[in-house]
Amino acid sequence: MTNEQMEVVAGWLVQTGIAMLELDGPDGQWLIRNDGGTTTLTQQSKRPALAVPSPHAGVFLTRHPLHAGAFVQAGSAVSKGQIVGLLQVGVLLVPVVAPRDGVFVNYASADRTLVGYATPLFEMRPL
Amino acid sequence: MIEILSSTALATVQDLGRFGALGWGVSHSGAMDRLALTAGNILLGNDENCAGIEIPIFPFRVRFHQACDLVLTGADHLARLDDVPVWPWLTIHAGAGQILTIERGGPSRWQASRVYLCVAGGIDVPLALGSRSTQLRGQFGGHQGRTLQQGDRLPVGVAAQALRPVGMGIVPPALTMPLEVDATPAIRVLRAAEYAAFTDQSCVEFWAKSWKITSQSDRYGYRLAGPMIEPKYPLELRSHGIVPGVIQVPHGGQPIIQMRDAQPSGGYPKIGTVIDADLWRLGQAPIGSSVRFVEVTWAEAVRALQDVTDWLDEVRRMVALGLTVRQEAGHDQ
Amino acid sequence: MAHDPVVSMLGTTALLLEAHGETSLGTQQKIWSLSGQVMDWPEVLEAVPGMNNLMLCFRQPPLDPQPLVTRLLEAWHTARPMTMEGRTIELPVIYGGEAGPHMADVMAHTGLGAEEIAEIHSAPLYPVYALGSHPGYCYLGGMDHRIATPRRKTPVLKIPGGAVSIGGFQTGVSASDGPSGWNTIGTTSMVFFDVSKQPPTLLQPGDSIRFRIQQVVR
Structure with a gap:
């Protein structure tokens, strides 16, 4: 997922008031937190195979x-x-x-x- | 209940055949590849003579109106249950309403022509003269005595075993018991009564050349194309009983091999008979492909039949063992 | 001692016993007798009479077929002709024209005209020797050799039920549509097979057929 796409998704979270979104993909997991106006993005390390x-x-x-x-x-x-x-x-x-x-x-x-x-x-x- | 969705012709309901009615002019019929149908039935816990659907032309589509276990044996193919791939010779579970689609496969280690759709409980059409096989010539047996059509609904018998989500499989016998001569699929043949009445040249070429299975080949017989097979003198025989595998040579000089729906009597001279043990191979040989004939002795032909019996014994034994192992391993989800 | 019949193998599925000499009802009566006898042998799955011959299908092919062949030949020599008093059915036939597409071939081979062929063909009372070919089909004995015509070079893919045909020294009536290597000289109409009946065939060995000329189309 590109940074631009992330910003779009983060914008949606702010607008809808959703607190957290977890995205699973083949390369690992993305965590987007909506902390009342500011969003933080973390990429989790890959889960163990x-x-x-x-x-x-x-x-x-x-x-x-x-x-x-x-x-x-x-x-x-x-x-x-x-x-x-x-x-x-x-x-x-x-x-x-x-x-x-x-x-x-x-x-x-x-x-x-x-x-x-x-x-x-x-x-x-x-x- | 299984509903036929494709309009593809030539699929028929077949069990292992109808015996004891030759004296009424009623041929044996039954699956062209008996090993595939039998193995399918063993995998599903069916009686080994349960009827399945023999499918020679693709695509072929059916809808399951009830949940059941099934397996596709015989020829390799591209099949899916809704969107899930269905692998040949491996059992799978179909839910009510699911659609099975079988299409002509790509390259395979076994180029074969007929797929058998076997279902747990078998295709439960009524018995006619002791068999569920379709008698096309007599228009009885199977489903209304004819090939299947779009919209046909076939009853499914009661399954002997509880449903298993993911099943088991068998290595196709074509891989376990391969037979080739000069990279051409081979078929073993015993000499028949009029063998010596054909010219020496014809007999030599019969064994040495490859024979093409022409497009005029079906469940009744395979018409072959190859060297001319000529008798030393004209032969006009009295009609006598014949069986699947008999290789007749009409006056045109091109052999015809009698197959499962062949008439039970004939009068053309016979050069040989495909041994019982190899009829399943021949039954799977695609139109347009070539075969070679290999001469065997009576003892070798009986031994070959024992090999088939041994293979079936092994399939029964291993499937029974497989069920035990899987239960112990908690493999069934 | 009479000639031994010829015994040959049909793969490992069956064997065929073929009697010597001209095709005759007397020989066929011995075939019926032998057939009834061997039906009870444990190694025999089916015994199928043909024209002066008998096919035995094996339950299991014997490791060595010779003892079975010897026993079969002994049974043949001691078999007593079995006479069967059957019934006779009469079949009206339209000879030639569209009803008999191969009449011209029979005329060419025999040098006879269509009327003569129809006369000769409809003269005898034909005993049913055996059933075969397809459900309900009867092999008949007693055809006049003057109208014998070889089977066709290549079998015809479909001839209709009711076709009256000649193949070599034999004649018969197709019971349903299907392929045949015989020469169709006429057409009749009769239901020879009904799977719901017991037995399913109209005629049995020992019954007879008489053909009656309904019309000769030139």
Whole structure:
């Protein structure tokens, strides 16, 4: 968000009397406080990325066995329950899903690697 | 209840087929890719013979008037449930009112033609002569004995299991049991009764050349284009029973492979028969693609069928195991 | 000892037993008898009589088919012809013209005129040997060989129900619209199949059909 946009938003807060606005984005969180005529703007540091562990052993797949591309790309938004990978056990495929809404950071285990229980599979930044 | 929203023709209700009625002239019908339908039913906890919708032409759209679990097996595709992607061979839950759209997919590791929409509880059309498969020639079975049309409403049976928000999947058998010769999809064939009646040259080329599946190919049969297959002398046979997989050579010299809706009898000379174990591969071969024939012995053909049986056993075992593991891991949301 | 029938495999799905000699009702009566017998064999899913032949679909393909083949041939040699007294239905036929689009091909092959072909075709009482091809379709025995005409070089994609046709030494009536490699010489009208009935077919092996000339279109 640009400074100009921030000023516009801050102006709205003053006009409407809203005390505080939290804005979440992929790069972190903005906090705009309306302190009775003056507004302060703070950029919070990024929330820590969440490493999602494997629920059980298997071969981790970052893409569908029939497809060339990964389920999710770095930086893209994911919603709770969305499939971001698979654990293959023999012929069985078990989905690995995003535990919360957020932004996908990267895969922590490579495609077609054997992983054990609790091995980090991917990182995401929850919103 | 599922409502068909697209006007695309040629989709039919199919189970594993209708047996015991050949003597009335009623062919087996049933899914062209039996492995895809069976695996879909296993994933959903259905009876393995539950009916699904076989979809050969896209786009295809349906609306679910009731919540249900579903899985799309068979060919790779681009599908979405409202706006959420639906991955092939992975179960998903549809809420009442949601719309499933299936479109022709891009490049895939498996170029195949037919998608199976399997739903928990199965497509619950009435049984006709012991099967829910559509008998197009006889105009019975399936939904009113015909291909599905826009506005058709299909009843869904009672699901055997509680709904699961995010399900499981199976590695498609085309990846587990690949078969190619010189980078061309291969189909195993046993010699048939009139094999020796064709010229030596014809027999050599039958095995050595690739065969194109022409646009005149459907659930009845695949008409192939390739080298001329000529008999040593004219053959006029008495009509006899035939089965899906039989490769007939009419006088024109271009083979026709009998498929699921093929008539149960015929009289053109037979050069070979696609083995039962490979009919699902052939049933998925797209129009315009090519196949190669590989000769096998009886023992190899029986062994190949055992491989298919073993694969299905493994699917049953792993899906049962998967349900247990997921419950213990508290994976189900 | 009579010739052994020829036994061949239809993939791993079925086997086919084909009797020797000219097509005859006597041989067909043995086929009916054998069919009834093997239907009870545990390895047999379906037994399907054809024209002087019998197809057996397997429940499971045997690891070695030879013992089954031997047992089948023994059963053939001991089978006693099964006579079946059926009923006869008469079908009025319009021969030639739009009703028989391939009449010209049969005329060209046989060197006979349309009237002669219609006369010869409608003369016999045709016993139903077997059902096949499509729901309710009857394979008939007893066609006069003078009007035999080879199947078409390429099957026709759609011929209508009621089409009366010749394929090689055989004749029959289509029970519904569909593809066929046979030569259509005329048209009749009859419902041969009703899925709601038990059995669903109008005719059974052992019944007979008589064709009556309604008209010959030149």
